Structure formats: structure tokens, C-alpha cells
Amino acid sequence: MAVGKGIVTDLRPVAGVSLAVGAAGIKKPDHNDLALIHLAPGSRVAGVFTRNRFCAAPVHVARAHLQAQVESARALLINTGNANAGTGEQGHADALACCATLAQALGVAPEAVLPFSTGVIGEYLPMDRIEPVLPQLAAAAGEADWYQIGEAILTTDTRPKGHSVVVHIGDQAVTITGVSKGSGMICPNMATMLGFVCTDAELEQADLEALLQDTNEQSFNRITVDGDTSTNDACIMAATGASGVALHPGSEDWNCFHNAVQEVMRELALQIVRDGEGANKMVAISVHGAASVDDALTVAYTVAHSPLVKTALSASDANWGRILAAVGRAPVASLDLDRVRIDLDDIPLVKEGGRHPDYTEEQGAALFAESQFTIHIDLGQGEVTETVWTTDLSHGYVSINADYRT
Incomplete structure (x- = not known):
């Protein structure tokens, strides 16, 4: 099951990036389960990784390689079908061996x-099947497109996820293209999936890292499906510089470029929510009038993670008392319930501590039957607004995860 549309733009090639996919039979025979994103010399790369303390071997290795700065990153190698997490020293050695084999090729x-x-x-990774394919993957660099990369990295996803934006800087075009994967084990704590975004703009390393941190915070760190943060989460951003367009904060064109990157990141994040495991609904929880970002996000996530709210959404049951109760138990200091207002899209629901006099059950039922809508919560305490996107919790989610390994 999935909500709304998947990829809505042509996934444009990025100058300085060559792509390849391969089949190693990690989980399924004759299925592309390896992907290579090969970057031109001089590319700059930044990454953010899961904060789960049981992080996977590839997370340890990728983070260490980025920090080592022996040579700028030239290749992103992705496998699906096996997380190589909880695999101890052997898993670490296997991740290093994959890097060494591909690097040689x-x-x-x-x-x-x-x-x-x-x-x-x-x-453990089936190294006897993976390693022979890596030289083939290197030789095929440039033969695949972003759609094939998006398809090769899926697990329980029902569809590939990607987005492209082209911005014009003077008379030159700059391209930003990204793909992501994720459907379950989705909860913000850095990034909540695998995501890869490339641009042909030329950026300084510090600017690229700041750009990733900023846009990640307003995209992948604002989504949740089930409240679980994975062991393998990572989001990588690469700038090849192949367009010849140099950009930096404070320049005339930076805001335009920044907004384009933010669009790509947010769309990749929302595609994950729309494809949440078993999802029939995508709902935005928008908290207004908060005294701080922490207060706004605390209320938003309390509502978004409530099993009672999520099951009401799944059943299209406008049991709005569950929303009210979740807001009331959110650990926010000095919450004045008489100042809280709750609307469902533009339908007034709660005012001055009780049901709004204009609200009707018919209105609520009609809205809860929709596949996408927004719950607006105004705390009446300040000027901060934050939005979190989530899904319902359906029988489908339970079935997918109960049967995941069988």
C-alpha cells in the first residue's frame, strides 16, 4: 500500500556522476541488489548518519572514511537485502573488503x-556472491540511470523514490538529483533511511556540510512512520563541481540553490512517508504558536507516535479525543489548555479547552476518510511553527513486519 504519487519529476543526470547496478543474489536471484554512484575526481562529499548506538558496520566504515580524508570520496556502494548490522568484527571486515575490492577495480x-x-x-554479507560482482559494477559505471539506482536499493518499499530540480544561475544550469529508500523503521534521529543527493555545483566542503545539516533537519528529520530509528540510516550529499558554477552562502544565487536542494530533500522524505509500510494515510502534524522548536516538535511527535491516533487514522475514525489527549500529555511546560486550538485542515475542532461549537462529526468523518490532510495545533505560546509528517498504523504494517524474514 502507498499514498499519493511517487516520483513526480524526470530524474536528471548529474554531470560528474556515473551510475551502475548489479545483481549479486543477496536475497533474491536475478534482482539488482547492488548500486554504485561513482563521483568525478575533485568531488566533495558530506554525510549524516544514524545515532542508533548499534549502528551497522557500513555506517562505522563510511563515517571513518569520510573523516580520514586520505582521498576525497569517489564511490558510494549500496547493497540491499542485508543490513550488515549486529555482525561484529566479521561485519566490519566484510564492509572493508567490499571497499577494497571496488576501489581496486x-x-x-x-x-x-x-x-x-x-x-x-x-x-553476514554473502561475500562469495558480492565480491565477484564488484569489478563488473565498476566496469558498468555510466550504464545505469537514477531510476535504476532507486529500484536497486529498495527493501520493503513498494516503489522507487527520487526527485530532481534544475536551477539556472545566470545562463548556466545546475542540477540536483537524489534518490532515497525507506518504508519502515522510520523515525527522525539524524536521517531515517538511505538517501543520496548529488549536484554538479561547486561547493566548499564546509558549505556542503552545513547545507546537508540544514536541509536534512527540515526534511528527513521531520518524518516518522513507526517511531523506530534504524541501525543503518545515512544521508549523503555530493557536489561534483562539474557544472563550473561555484556557489557559497551569502552570494546572490545561494538562496535559489539552497531552496532547490531543500525541495529535493523534502520531496525524498515525503515519498518515504507516502510509501510507509502498510500506509493508507499521510498526515501532517503542524504545530503553531510554540514557545520553542523543542516544544513544537515534542507536541508534534507525541501526536504522531500515538498508537491510538494512528489506528484512528487507519480506520478513518474521527475520534478526535485521541488527538486532544496526546496534546495534553506532551511534556511541554506551562501548557495552557484554554489557549490551545486544534483544526483539521480548515475545520475548527478544539477551542478554549473543548470542542469548537462549529465542529460536526460529519465534517470530521469526511476528512478522516481522506488519504492526506493536516492536523493544525496552535499552542498560543509563541511564534514557532514546526511540521512533522507521519502515517496511520494499519493491519498491513503488522503483517509486513511479522512476515519480514519469512
């Missing part, structure tokens, strides 16, 4: 390869 240093894995936790 590409003619780069092993530290220039960043590995990423997704799939079942607690199983």
Missing part, C-alpha cells in the same frame, strides 16, 4: 569508497 584508494547496506539485521 576503480583505481582509487579504499578510503575513497563509502559503503551502505540495508535489509535484514544480524546476518
Whole structure:
């Protein structure tokens, strides 16, 4: 099940990026389960990674390779079907071996390869099947497109996820294209999936890192499906500089470029929510009038993570008391319930501590039957607004996860 549309733009090639996919039979035979994003010399790369303390071997290796700076990252290697998490020293050695084998085939240093894995936790990588395919993957660089990359990295996803934006800087075009994967184990704590965004703009390393942190915070760190943060989460942003357009904060064109990157990041994040495991609904929880960002997000996530709210959404049951109760138990200091207002889209629901006099059950039932809508919560305490996107909790979610390994 999925909500709304998936990819809505043509996924444009990015100058300085070559792509390849391959089939190693990690989980399914004759299925592309390896992907390579090969970056031109001189590219700059930034990453954010899961804060789960049981983070996977590829997370440890990718983070260490980025920090080593022996050679700028030249290749992103992704496998699906196996998370290589909870695999101890052998898992770490296997991730390093994948990097070394691919690096040799590409003619780069092993530290220039960043590995990423997704799939079942607690199983070792089938190295006897993966390693022979890596030289083939290197030889095929440039033969795949972004759609194929998006398809090769899926697990329980029902469809690939990607977005492209082209911005014009003077008379030159700059392209930003990204793909992501994620459907379950989605909860903000850095980034909540695998995401890869590339641009042909030329950026300084510090500017690229700040750009990723900023746009990630307003995209992948604002989504939740089930409240679970994965062991393998990572979001990588690469700037090849191949367009010849140099950009930096404070320049005349920076805001335009920043907004385009934000669009790509947010759309990739929303596509994950729309494809949440078993999801029939995508609902925005928009908190207004908060005294701080923390207060706004605390209320938003309390509502978004409430099993009672999520099951009401799944059943299209306008049991709005569940929303009221979730707001009331959110750990926010000095919450004045008489100042709280709740609307469903433009339908007034709660005012001055009780049901709004204009609200009717018929209105609520009609809205809860929709596949996408917004719950507006005004705390009446300040000027801060934050929005979190979530899904319902359906029988489908339970079935997918109960049967995941069988």
C-alpha cells in the first residue's frame, strides 16, 4: 500500500556522476541488489548518519572514511537485502573488503569508497556472491540511470523514490538529483533511511556540510512512520563541481540553490512517508504558536507516535479525543489548555479547552476518510511553527513486519 504519487519529476543526470547496478543474489536471484554512484575526481562529499548506538558496520566504515580524508570520496556502494548490522568484527571486515575490492577495480584508494547496506539485521554479507560482482559494477559505471539506482536499493518499499530540480544561475544550469529508500523503521534521529543527493555545483566542503545539516533537519528529520530509528540510516550529499558554477552562502544565487536542494530533500522524505509500510494515510502534524522548536516538535511527535491516533487514522475514525489527549500529555511546560486550538485542515475542532461549537462529526468523518490532510495545533505560546509528517498504523504494517524474514 502507498499514498499519493511517487516520483513526480524526470530524474536528471548529474554531470560528474556515473551510475551502475548489479545483481549479486543477496536475497533474491536475478534482482539488482547492488548500486554504485561513482563521483568525478575533485568531488566533495558530506554525510549524516544514524545515532542508533548499534549502528551497522557500513555506517562505522563510511563515517571513518569520510573523516580520514586520505582521498576525497569517489564511490558510494549500496547493497540491499542485508543490513550488515549486529555482525561484529566479521561485519566490519566484510564492509572493508567490499571497499577494497571496488576501489581496486576503480583505481582509487579504499578510503575513497563509502559503503551502505540495508535489509535484514544480524546476518553476514554473502561475500562469495558480492565480491565477484564488484569489478563488473565498476566496469558498468555510466550504464545505469537514477531510476535504476532507486529500484536497486529498495527493501520493503513498494516503489522507487527520487526527485530532481534544475536551477539556472545566470545562463548556466545546475542540477540536483537524489534518490532515497525507506518504508519502515522510520523515525527522525539524524536521517531515517538511505538517501543520496548529488549536484554538479561547486561547493566548499564546509558549505556542503552545513547545507546537508540544514536541509536534512527540515526534511528527513521531520518524518516518522513507526517511531523506530534504524541501525543503518545515512544521508549523503555530493557536489561534483562539474557544472563550473561555484556557489557559497551569502552570494546572490545561494538562496535559489539552497531552496532547490531543500525541495529535493523534502520531496525524498515525503515519498518515504507516502510509501510507509502498510500506509493508507499521510498526515501532517503542524504545530503553531510554540514557545520553542523543542516544544513544537515534542507536541508534534507525541501526536504522531500515538498508537491510538494512528489506528484512528487507519480506520478513518474521527475520534478526535485521541488527538486532544496526546496534546495534553506532551511534556511541554506551562501548557495552557484554554489557549490551545486544534483544526483539521480548515475545520475548527478544539477551542478554549473543548470542542469548537462549529465542529460536526460529519465534517470530521469526511476528512478522516481522506488519504492526506493536516492536523493544525496552535499552542498560543509563541511564534514557532514546526511540521512533522507521519502515517496511520494499519493491519498491513503488522503483517509486513511479522512476515519480514519469512
